[in-house]
Amino acid sequence: MAVVLPESLELEIHEAADRQGIDPSEFVIAAVQLALTEYRERQIAAESKAWYALPREVRQSYAGRYVAVYQGQVVDVDPDQRSLLARIQKRLGRAPVMVTEGGDQPMPVYAIRSPRLVRLNNGD
Numbered sequence: 001m002a003v004v005l006p007e008s009l010e011l012e013i014h015e016a017a018d019r020q021g022i023d024p025s026e027f028v029i030a031a032v033q034l035a036l037t038e039y040r041e042r043q044i045a046a047e048s049k050a051w052y053a054l055p056r057e058v059r060q061s062y063a064g065r066y067v068a069v070y071q072g073q074v075v076d077v078d079p080d081q082r083s084l085l086a087r088i089q090k091r092l093g094r095a096p097v098m099v100t101e102g103g104d105q106p107m108p109v110y111a112i113r114s115p116r117l118v119r120l121n122n123g124d
Helices: 007-020 024-053 056-060 081-092
Strands: 066-070 073-078 098-101
Touching: 007 024, 024 066, 024 098, 066 081, 073 081, 081 098
Parallel strands: none
Antiparallel strands: 066 073, 066 098
């Protein structure tokens, strides 16, 4: 299936690619890859939110197994993560699906620290 772009967008793509010194196709591929990455991240975040919104007792019922969450629902479960991933990929293709360990553990919290600027004195 071909994707048809409006002429004004095509012109803008060519101009931006020229300014960057790359082929317009490379520009479009990079832009689409970035958009798909952002889309997948948003979807996985939504699936994670849906999983942790489930009552603790429901999440605990999946302890010892891996769960696949898609469109806010647990769609498959397996004690073997690889088997689960293979089935999900066969069934849903490249759709963004969150796979996590079952159980009632709380949502992980990550601390991201900003790097510090270290100044070195010349001659020291």
